[in-house]
Amino acid sequence: MEMHFVFYMLCYTILFHFLTHNEATPWAKRQCQQIANGYDCSDMDLQFIPDEVPNSVLIFKFSFNYLPALYNFTFQRLNNLHSLDLTRCGITFMYEDIFMHQPNLEVLILIGNPLVFIAGRAFSGPLALKYLSLTQSKIKSLSDIPSENLAYLEVLEIGGSGIRSLDGLSNFHWQNLKSLQLEMNSIDRINLTDLQPIHNVVGMSISFKGNDFVNIEPSAFKSLNLSSLDFSGCFSKMTFSSVLRGLEGIKTNRLKLGLYETDPNVHIPSAALQSFCKITVTDLDFQLQHFSDLNNSTFHCLEGLKKLDLTRAHLDLLPFNMTGLSTLSHLVLDENRFSDVCHINTRNFPVLTHLSVSGNSKQLGFSNGCLESLRVLEELDLSLSLVKPIGPCCNDQLFGLGELKLLNLSYSSPMIWSSQPFSATPQLEHLDFSHSLYTLNDSSPFNNLQSLRTLNLSWSNTNLTNIHIFNGLKTLQLLNLKGNPIQGGVLTETELFKSVPLLETLILSSCKITAFEENLFKGLTHLRQVDLSENKLVELSTSGFYSLEFLQLNFASNAIVIVDVGSVMNLGKESTVDLSYNPLVCNCSNIQFINWVKKNTIKVKHLMETVCNATRTRIIDAKLQCGFPVGVLAFVIILIVIIIASAIFCLVRRIRSYSRYTQL
Numbered sequence: 320m321e322m323h324f325v326f327y328m329l330c331y332t333i334l335f336h337f338l339t340h341n342e343a344t345p346w347a348k349r350q351c352q353q354i355a356n357g358y359d360c361s362d363m364d365l366q367f368i369p370d371e372v373p374n375s376v377l378i379f380k381f382s383f384n385y386l387p388a389l390y391n392f393t394f395q396r397l398n399n400l401h402s403l404d405l406t407r408c409g410i411t412f413m414y415e416d417i418f419m420h421q422p423n424l425e426v427l428i429l430i431g432n433p434l435v436f437i438a439g440r441a442f443s444g445p446l447a448l449k450y451l452s453l454t455q456s457k458i459k460s461l462s463d464i465p466s467e468n469l470a471y472l473e474v475l476e477i478g479g480s481g482i483r484s485l486d487g488l489s490n491f492h493w494q495n496l497k498s499l500q501l502e503m504n505s506i507d508r509i510n511l512t513d514l515q516p517i518h519n520v521v522g523m524s525i526s527f528k529g530n531d532f533v534n535i536e537p538s539a540f541k542s543l544n545l546s547s548l549d550f551s552g553c554f555s556k557m558t559f560s561s562v563l564r565g566l567e568g569i570k571t572n573r574l575k576l577g578l579y580e581t582d583p584n585v586h587i588p589s590a591a592l593q594s595f596c597k598i599t600v601t602d603l604d605f606q607l608q609h610f611s612d613l614n615n616s617t618f619h620c621l622e623g624l625k626k627l628d629l630t631r632a633h634l635d636l637l638p639f640n641m642t643g644l645s646t647l648s649h650l651v652l653d654e655n656r657f658s659d660v661c662h663i664n665t666r667n668f669p670v671l672t673h674l675s676v677s678g679n680s681k682q683l684g685f686s687n688g689c690l691e692s693l694r695v696l697e698e699l700d701l702s703l704s705l706v707k708p709i710g711p712c713c714n715d716q717l718f719g720l721g722e723l724k725l726l727n728l729s730y731s732s733p734m735i736w737s738s739q740p741f742s743a744t745p746q747l748e749h750l751d752f753s754h755s756l757y758t759l760n761d762s763s764p765f766n767n768l769q770s771l772r773t774l775n776l777s778w779s780n781t782n783l784t785n786i787h788i789f790n791g792l793k794t795l796q797l798l799n800l801k802g803n804p805i806q807g808g809v810l811t812e813t814e815l816f817k818s819v820p821l822l823e824t825l826i827l828s829s830c831k832i833t834a835f836e837e838n839l840f841k842g843l844t845h846l847r848q849v850d851l852s853e854n855k856l857v858e859l860s861t862s863g864f865y866s867l868e869f870l871q872l873n874f875a876s877n878a879i880v881i882v883d884v885g886s887v888m889n890l891g892k893e894s895t896v897d898l899s900y901n902p903l904v905c906n907c908s909n910i911q912f913i914n915w916v917k918k919n920t921i922k923v924k925h926l927m928e929t930v931c932n933a934t935r936t937r938i939i940d941a942k943l944q945c946g947f948p949v950g951v952l953a954f955v956i957i958l959i960v961i962i963i964a965s966a967i968f969c970l971v972r973r974i975r976s977y978s979r980y981t982q983l
């Protein structure tokens with residue numbers, strides 16, 4: 320899976336590179352962007368450091384440009400450099416003293432450069448270089464990396480470079496090294512002497528994933544004390560047993576021994592796992608492996624293990640009375656082919672806190688009482704497994720899980736709920752029932768879930784005509800009701816949300832809502848986010864909310880044409896409204912709203928997608944000439960006429976009385 324991802328990323332990067340390197344590409348940027356503490360001049364076809372980059376820059380991104388050789392003057396004036404990214408700059412030669420004037424340089428990224436020559440003093444200058452990435456750099460040997468000036472190195476990445484052996488490892492200073500990434504190289508053998516240089520290093524992470532080993536000397540990793548070791552995808556030329564024999568004597572927190580989809584199948588015999596009696600590990604990954612003769616003692620050497628990942632390990636059963644896994648706290652059994660939850664035989668894992676059986680490849684039966692022994696289970700993920708409870712759900716199935724906090728039953732088969740279906744799990748805090756259909760027996764199924772904080776009932780055909788459905792959910796903070804059509808389109812049940820007073824997030828998108836009752840949300844004094852997108856609302860109405868001080872309103876993809884400015888005017892500083900993908904009209908009926916948007920752009924989400932229906936231009940770009948409305952105009956004219964008339968009248972009277980006075 321991971322390898323596919325890497326492959327797509329690579330294609331994407333290459334394609335993107337190709338597109339943007341084309342001179343004719345109109346969208347190629349031509350100016351460096353200022354970023355926090357630095358400049359980003361990547362992807363500009365540059366062959367030198369542009370003048371606009373100030374000497375004081377700390378972080379400098381210069382990837383996807385062209386610098387075939389680096390000299391002692393290339394970065395001369397950038398004296399404060401802390402981090403430098405030179406990904407895919409076509410660098411072939413690195414000469415002496417390149418970073419002579421950069422004593423503070425700590426991060427140097429040289430990914431994807433076809434390095435042919437690195438001078439012995441190429442890295443001199445920085446007082447404490449900590450992170451060096453030479454991934455995909457065509458370096459054939461570790462001894463080609465001058466190591467004298469790398470005494471403070473913490474991370475060294477040389478994946479995908481064609482390294483053939485661990486020769487040269489002894490040149491490095493290891494006292495600070497925390498991570499050595501050697502994935503996707505061509506290392507084919509490791510012996511005890513090779514690893515001698517790192518024998519006294521404690522807590523390092525090493526990755527050898529994707530190397531095709533031919534020989535690993537037995538106990539080559541003896542007495543290493545690592546934080547993580549990755550041997551995924553290393554089994555195409557060596558048997559699993561011989562790799563494991565090489566690891567005997569190691570102590571590591573994590574150990575990855577999985578495969579990639581593109582790897583040939585590997586069948587692990589139980590006998591091979593005997594080596595684990597001489598390996599100390601707490602977190603083990605066997606993704607995509609086959610176990611050829613699984614029985615109750617296969618894992619007996621894993622005593623002490625805390626986490627076991629058996630994703631897609633082709634399992635349909637875990638044996639009774641298995642020994643060795645009694646200390647397990649996390650078990651991942653995703654993408655296997657169990658036919659019933661009972662076949663996991665959970666009695667083997669008395670202290671399990673997390674169990675995941677997601678994405679089972681066939682419908683997963685859920686019989687009664689088979690999880691009973693998981694007294695301390697906190698998280699149970701049965702999503703994407705078409706879970707089919709045997710009989711009414713879920714009291715008998717979840718029997719014994721008194722400590723359960725999270726239950727994921729999304730993408731299950733349709734089921735019938737018993738009355739009070741979750742009474743076996745009163746501590747539940749998160750319940751995900753998305754994309755699953757249920758039939759209710761009583762009207763208030765969640766009555767006992769007094770600690771529930773999130774409830775996802777999206778796409779579950781929940782009938783919101785039942786106003787008692789949320790009874791008991793006193794502490795609910797998030798309620799997702801997406802995709803449950805409202806009968807008649809008008810949400811009128813003002814009682815519906817009375818039982819969830821602490822609700823902060825309410826998702827009612829795609830519910831075919833045409834309107835809602837004014838006071839529907841009035842009681843929700845903690846409401847922060849309301850998602851009413853993808854409905855059929857014709858009006859933006861905010862009068863029904865308790866407060867507009869801190870409210871994120873999502874009305875995207877509705878049928879709103881004209882927005883009454885009064886409904887958005889009182890949105891507080893921290894509030895936002897999303898009106899993207901509505902058929903907004905840009906004529907004078909909407910001018911007040913459009914002007915409000917222009918003045919309040921930070922309160923409008925998805926401004927780019929908030930457009931005039933007719934012209935598809937963003938409404939902040941709409942240019943409208945709107946005079947006074949005729950009524951107002953007429954009123955003003957009449958008013959002016961009256962004022963002038965009365966003024967003339969007064970004047971005339973005054974003149975008259977004055978002349979009368981002077982005549983006297």
Ligand SMILES: *[C@@H]1O[C@H](CO)[C@@H](O)[C@H](O)[C@H]1NC(C)=O
Nearest residue numbers: 390391392393395415416419
């Ligand atoms: C680069 O190196 C040359 C010769 O080694 C030296 O003369 C020159 O001063 C150096 N330039 C800088 C900027 O350090």
Ligand SMILES: *[C@@H]1O[C@H](CO)[C@@H](O)[C@H](O)[C@H]1NC(C)=O
Nearest residue numbers: 484485486508510511512513
């Ligand atoms: C270990 O392997 C290296 C090369 O990978 C070789 O030079 C050395 O002789 C080997 N040492 C032993 C003890 O086999």
Ligand SMILES: *[C@@H]1O[C@H](CO)[C@@H](O)[C@H](O)[C@H]1NC(C)=O
Nearest residue numbers: 521522523543544545546570
């Ligand atoms: C391994 O290193 C850890 C620290 O990372 C330390 O606690 C532990 O005692 C070490 N174990 C051995 C066997 O050296």
Ligand SMILES: *[C@@H]1O[C@H](CO)[C@@H](O)[C@H](O)[C@H]1NC(C)=O
Nearest residue numbers: 589590612613614615616617
């Ligand atoms: C488990 O399988 C291994 C290998 O097939 C075998 O040696 C061992 O006896 C079996 N153990 C039990 C208890 O059946």
Ligand SMILES: *[C@@H]1O[C@H](CO)[C@@H](O)[C@H](O)[C@H]1NC(C)=O
Nearest residue numbers: 615638639640641642664666
């Ligand atoms: C499992 O072990 C218990 C005792 O530890 C024993 O009574 C029971 O018969 C065993 N079950 C199987 C199937 O071996």
Ligand SMILES: *[C@@H]1O[C@H](CO)[C@@H](O)[C@H](O)[C@H]1NC(C)=O
Nearest residue numbers: 614615616638639640641642
């Ligand atoms: C393992 O299975 C064998 C038979 O297959 C049985 O004799 C043995 O008692 C089992 N071990 C445990 C621990 O139950």
Ligand SMILES: *[C@@H]1O[C@H](CO)[C@@H](O)[C@H](O)[C@H]1NC(C)=O
Nearest residue numbers: 677702703727729749750751
């Ligand atoms: C439940 O599982 C689905 C599918 O694996 C996942 O997308 C979702 O985030 C999970 N829900 C919770 C609450 O973890």
Ligand SMILES: *[C@@H]1O[C@H](CO)[C@@H](O)[C@H](O)[C@H]1NC(C)=O
Nearest residue numbers: 711712735736737738760761
């Ligand atoms: C539904 O509830 C009634 C009464 O509480 C009960 O008799 C019946 O068995 C329940 N049905 C299911 C499917 O749980």
Ligand SMILES: *[C@@H]1O[C@H](CO)[C@@H](O)[C@H](O)[C@H]1NC(C)=O
Nearest residue numbers: 729751753773775777797799
């Ligand atoms: C259910 O909703 C919650 C909260 O919105 C979300 O975290 C979870 O991923 C959703 N589950 C699925 C299967 O989408």
Ligand SMILES: *[C@@H]1O[C@H](CO)[C@@H](O)[C@H](O)[C@H]1NC(C)=O
Nearest residue numbers: 762781782783784785786806
């Ligand atoms: C929803 O529930 C109401 C009463 O609670 C009922 O009248 C209605 O038929 C139900 N609708 C559906 C689609 O089941």
Ligand SMILES: *[C@@H]1O[C@H](CO)[C@@H](O)[C@H](O)[C@H]1NC(C)=O
Nearest residue numbers: 880881904905906907908909
């Ligand atoms: C603006 O457009 C809407 C919808 O097309 C229309 O109802 C309204 O009368 C128009 N207003 C003006 C001032 O033209």
Ligand SMILES: *[C@@H]1O[C@H](CO)[C@@H](O)[C@H](O)[C@H]1NC(C)=O
Nearest residue numbers: 878879880902903904932933
């Ligand atoms: C929005 O524009 C589309 C075509 O661009 C048109 O079919 C539709 O009727 C318009 N909607 C409104 C409400 O004006």
